[in-house]
Amino acid sequence: MLQVAFIRENKDHVLKGLAKRNFTDASKKIEEVLTTDENRKTIQTELENILAESNKLSKEIGLLFKSGEQQKATLLKEKTGQLKESSKQLNEQLATAQNDLDNLLYQIPNIPNTLVPEGKGEEDNEEIFSEGDIPELHDKALPHWELAKKYDIIDFELGNKITGAGFPVYKGKGAKLQRALINYFLDKNTDAGYQEVQVPLMVNEASGFGTGQLPDKEGQMYHVTGDNLYLIPTAEVPVTNMYRDVLLKESDFPILHTGYTPCFRREAGSYGAHVRGLNRLHQFDKVEIVRIEHPNKSYDALDGMVNHVKEILQELKLPYRILRLCGADIGFTSALTYDFEVFSTAQDRWLEISSVSNFETFQANRLKLRFKNEDGKSELAHTLNGSSLALPRVLAGILENYQTENGIEIPEVLQKYTGFNTID
RNA sequence: GGAGAGGUGGCCGAGUGGUUUAAGGCGUACGCUUGGAAAGCGUAUUUAUGAGAAAUUGUAACAAGGGUUCGAAUCCCUUUCUCUCCGCCA
Numbered sequence: 402m403l404q405v406a407f408i409r410e411n412k413d414h415v416l417k418g419l420a421k422r423n424f425t426d427a428s429k430k431i432e433e434v435l436t437t438d439e440n441r442k443t444i445q446t447e448l449e450n451i452l453a454e455s456n457k458l459s460k461e462i463g464l465l466f467k468s469g470e471q472q473k474a475t476l477l478k479e480k481t482g483q484l485k486e487s488s489k490q491l492n493e494q495l496a497t498a499q500n501d502l503d504n505l506l507y508q509i510p511n512i513p514n515t516l517v518p519e520g521k522g523e524e525d526n527e528e529i530f531s532e533g534d535i536p537e538l539h540d541k542a543l544p545h546w547e548l549a550k551k552y553d554i555i556d557f558e559l560g561n562k563i564t565g566a567g568f569p570v571y572k573g574k575g576a577k578l579q580r581a582l583i584n585y586f587l588d589k590n591t592d593a594g595y596q597e598v599q600v601p602l603m604v605n606e607a608s609g610f611g612t613g614q615l616p617d618k619e620g621q622m623y624h625v626t627g628d629n630l631y632l633i634p635t636a637e638v639p640v641t642n643m644y645r646d647v648l649l650k651e652s653d654f655p656i657l658h659t660g661y662t663p664c665f666r667r668e669a670g671s672y673g674a675h676v677r678g679l680n681r682l683h684q685f686d687k688v689e690i691v692r693i694e695h696p697n698k699s700y701d702a703l704d705g706m707v708n709h710v711k712e713i714l715q716e717l718k719l720p721y722r723i724l725r726l727c728g729a730d731i732g733f734t735s736a737l738t739y740d741f742e743v744f745s746t747a748q749d750r751w752l753e754i755s756s757v758s759n760f761e762t763f764q765a766n767r768l769k770l771r772f773k774n775e776d777g778k779s780e781l782a783h784t785l786n787g788s789s790l791a792l793p794r795v796l797a798g799i800l801e802n803y804q805t806e807n808g809i810e811i812p813e814v815l816q817k818y819t820g821f822n823t824i825d
Numbered sequence: 826g827g828a829g830a831g832g833u834g835g836c837c838g839a840g841u842g843g844u845u846u847a848a849g850g851c852g853u854a855c856g857c858u859u860g861g862a863a864a865g866c867g868u869a870u871u872u873a874u875g876a877g878a879a880a881u882u883g884u885a886a887c888a889a890g891g892g893u894u895c896g897a898a899u900c901c902c903u904u905u906c907u908c909u910c911c912g913c914c915a
Contacts, residue, residue, distance in 0.1 A: 446875065449884045456884090459896040463843035466895095474895080481895045648872085779872085 402506045402613075402767050404781075405438045418512030421519055421728035434505045441498035448491040455484040507616060511763040513728055514700075514737040520727025526740070527727065532711075533720035535744055536802050544747040545800040546678030548809065549575065552824050557678070567668070567676075567683030574824045578799070578811070579686065579792055581818030583661050586688040586713065586789055590659035593709050595690050598660045600639035603630040608642040611768040613734040623665050632665035636689035637786045641764060644693055648779060649772035655702060656693035659789070661686065679793035680752065686792040692785045693770065696762070699783035700737075703759045706787045707739050710755050713789060716814045719798050720744040722751065736761045741790075743798040752794040757787030 408415050419427035458481045465474040518527045549555035554575025560568040591597050609615035609631050623632040640658050664687050694702045714721045726738040735758040742751035762781035771779040803810040808825030
C-alpha cells in the first residue's frame with residue numbers, strides 16, 4: 402500500500418504511474434484519497450484538542466479531591482461530561498474516515514518503475530534476454546502429460562481420486578527428479594548467500610494482509626475456516642512476514658532467505674488446454690528467494706536475483722527468455738517484475754517458471770518493516786522476491802526438451818542429485 | 826480438549842484507580858576519571874503521529890480489542906499468546 406504522504410508529495414508521478422497500469426479514474430481516486438486524508442486530519446486534530454482539555458481537567462479533579470474540595474470537583478465533572486460526549490462522536494468519525502482512507506488505499510496499486518514498458522496486455526511485455534537452443538524433437542515427441550503417463554512418473558488421475566484436479570501424484574523417478582530439483586535449487590541459493598528457512602504452510606490474516614494477498618485476493622487462497630488460517634500461495638508470504646513489525650539497523654542489510662514450500666492456489670476460473678498436465682496446479686512445489694534491502698540497493702539486488710536465476714537455467718540447459726512485464730501485466734504490489742519463461746517444445750509455448758519482483762516500500766508499508774537510517778529516523782525498507790524456481794513447469798520443460806525416442810535424459814547438473822541419467 | 830497461573834520498555838523487574846512513559850537494575854551510547862583498561866561518577870537511552878525554523882510541545886500506546894470511571898498498567902468482558910498439570914498424539 403502506498404503512503405498517503407508519498408501520494409500527496411508526488412501526485413504527478415503517481416498519476417503517470419497509474420496511467421501506465423491503465424488504471425481507470427486515477428485522478429478521481431487520488432483526489433478522493435487526499436480529501437479523505439485531509440478530513441481525517443481535521444477530525445484528529447479536533448479530537449486531540451478535546452482529549453488534551455479533558456486530560457487537564459481530570460488532573461485538576463484529582464487534585465481537588467485530594468484537598469477535599471468536593472464541590473468544585475463536582476462542577477468540573479459536568480464539564481468533562483460534555484467533552485466526553487463530543488470526543489466519543491469524534492472518535493467514531495475518525496474511525497470512519499480512517500476506514501474510508503484505508504479502503505481507498507487498498508485499491509491503489511504500486512507505482513511502476515520507469516523501466517516498465519507501456520502496454521495493453523501480456524503481448525506488450527518486453528523480451529530483454531533469451532538463451533538456450535530450442536531442441537529439434539523427433540517425430541514422435543510428446544507433451545509432458547503424455548510422457549508422464551508413458552513412463553509412469555506422474556499420475557494425474559490418482560490425484561483426482563484422492564483430492565481433485567490439480568493435485569497430481571508423482572511416482573518413482575518422477576518423485577525423485579522433483580526432490581532432486583528442490584535440493585539443487587536450495588543448494589544453488591544457499592551457495593549464493595541466501596539463508597535457508599523452513600516456514601509454516603498456513604498463515605494468519607495479519608500475514609496475508611502484510612504481503613498484500615488480503616483483503617482483495619482472498620479468493621486465490623485456500624481458507625481453513627475452522628481456525629481462520631490460509632494455505633500459503635507462495636513462500637513469499639510466510640518468509641516476508643518474518644519481518645512484519647520489525648525495526649532493522651542499516652547493518653542488518655542485506656537480508657537474504659530461501660525456502661522450499663508447497664504452494665496452494667485455488668486458481669478459480671481456470672480451465673482448458675492451458676491448465677493441462679503440469680501447466681497449472683492447485684498444489685505445487687516452489688523454491689523461493691526473498692530479500693530485504695536498503696532502498697538504495699534494491700535495484701542492484703533485483704539485478705542480482707535475475708542473474709542468479711539465469712545461472713540456474715543455464716546450468717539446466719533449458720531454452721528460456723526473460724520478460725520485463727509491461728504496465729498491464731505487472732502485479733498489483735510490484736514496481737518492476739521480470740518473468741522467466743521456459744520453452745515447452747512439445748507444446749510449442751512458453752511457460753512461466755519464475756517471477757522476480759521489487760516491491761519497493763509497497764509491502765514494507767503494510768508490514769511496518771522499517772530500518773533506522775543514518776539520521777536515526779525510521780524509514781521503510783524494500784522487499785523483493787523471486788522464484789528459483791517453480792517446480793512443475795521446470796519439470797515439464799525438462800521432460801519435453803530432454804526427451805529422446807528412448808527415454809528422457811536427465812540434465813547433467815541434476816544427475817548427482819537423482820542418481821540416474823535417464824527415465825525410460 | 827480440560828484445570829490453573831501469567832503477558833509491563835532492548836532485557837530483568839516494581840507498580841491494584843489520580844502530576845506513572847511508567848521506580849529500581851542490567852545493557853547500550855556519550856562525557857569525566859585513568860598511562861591504558863576495568864571499576865566508579867555523571868548524562869542520555871521507546872515508538873507513531875500532529876504543531877513549530879528549533880528548543881519544545883499536544884495526542885496515542887503497559888499482549889490485542891471493547892467496557893466502567895471525571896481519571897485505568899491497575900477494575901470488568903472478549904480474543905490471543907506463554908507457562909504448569911491432565912488428556913490426546915507423529
